[in-house]
Amino acid sequence: MTDNQLLKEKHVEYIINLDKKKEDFEYWVTEHLRMNGMYWGLSALSILNSIDKMNKEETIEWVLSCQQPNGGFSGNNQHDDHLLSTLSAVQILLQFDALDRLNIDAVVDYVVSLQQPDGSFFGDRWGEVDTRFTYCAVSILSLLNKLDKINQDKVVEFIGKCRNFDGGYGCLPGAESHAGQTFTCIGTLAILHRLHEIDIDTIGWWLCERQLPNGGLNGRPEKSSDVCYSWWVLSSLSAIDRLHWIDQDKLRSYIIDCQDQETGGIADKPQDLPDVFHTFFGLCGLSLMGYYNLEHIDPVYALPTKTLRKLKHLNLTWNKH
Template structure:
């Protein structure tokens, strides 16, 4: 999810052959063609991201929804494919074995092993599960038909004593990204049995830094993506109110004025948003940081013209957005570029639910 190094699905250092060709308007038709191409056949540069195929599909499908192009998606085919990626326990006893029964990131983790010892161990992942549910909601699938009991009951075993979450049962890093995934999963399934919200809240607040932002882990540097994960999670859990900008003091033990100060300082002289102090502006932080300001009710303080101008320089002549001006487009930065333009109320784009990262219509089911 949100990292400064982003594991950008295309090399951001590889420049667009003609960076001076940047358009000064949002080229919706070209973006639609780009996403449809990505949905049908990924370029070879994405081979190293095979395990994240479900995440890439989320960027493409939800991106088409924002652009008003969901009619280009084979919804039945997408639903069948996504559902086929869920891991299922064979019985009630297996559900208690500590494994997570969410969604795999791709078909490759379900292949038979070459030594005839059976399937590769369950590798379902919190981020893949978030993306799976987001896709299903986007294409109009009723999530009441999903095996939510297995997801939620097994997800509790991923929560650590400090309130954080591992993304996978066999052990991995724990940070705010996976607390957010857990909160978003519970919210979309409309069932909070998958996590201890009070413990999650404690962990989030322990990531609150002296300067007002949030680090990915307690004591780490404030980061735009981590701050989004913190604020969006608290909002989904019902622990912060609407429009905190109009209030003073603290909310849920957060110093709101200090948080606003840190967040607003992330917009640079070039109009773009940076993820951390002394870092260059980056397309994705227009959403990660801009989204925090929207949740807080302070998005009117964004220099919207400056942000548009910066994003135009990251818009590719091939459709999509790159990480920085002149970079080739990739699905990750393209999707969050579309989200940013939705936040800027670009005509013709669907409005998005900031906390869940999908359109409002997908959330409401119409």
């Protein structure tokens, strides 16, 4: 692509048509991720100022149908509950101003039950631990104004154990630094107003080193660029006020080159097929950098800033918009 045009209308069309492709293999092989996919698609439409294109009532009813007896949400009907899909459910309902239809106490009890003595969280009853799940739990409780229900100091202590010598964070103590895990840890500390726990310049340098000569970002050293890191890296840099440390014009060009000019949507790399995951995170990157007059996405909660401002209990101290 020779110019820097964002194909807004094509992206909207691509997203609203995703649920109509029920003859595609990809539709069924990803059915367990439907809640996450719904959040990515809805939030992308919100960034594009087109949330009204989604069938609000039908979506709300489907989301609520996925709540399990234990309070958690599954990725789709007849699937198991998980913190990942529970956060997506809360994020969807919040964007539709439908939190009043949620059994909040049941959700809170579910999340609280998954915290472990060391401050970490299981993703579900099967016992996997990952900093992603810590972020999900803290984000859910923060959005619902129930952070007092967990041991926050233990959460911070666990996150601290996942920090490495390079400033980055892994999924567990001793695990390799990764941009996605770094976002979950910085996001968790930001929500808990504990960003002072971070060596900001060290992690800022590690994050800005994720930019490659083609303008794109990778998740860790020696890996190729991928559009999704336009979120994982930029959100972290934005939260610690180091967004200016990368070449934003080069990154914009990389994201634009990953657009599908025929169908709409954004792919992981130029010339690859688009998907809703990379479409959302590509748009997030452009939003964080302030291009194309897109709706601003909050770098910590991954929700539109205008949506979060409806929650009077939130203190978005990192948000300059």
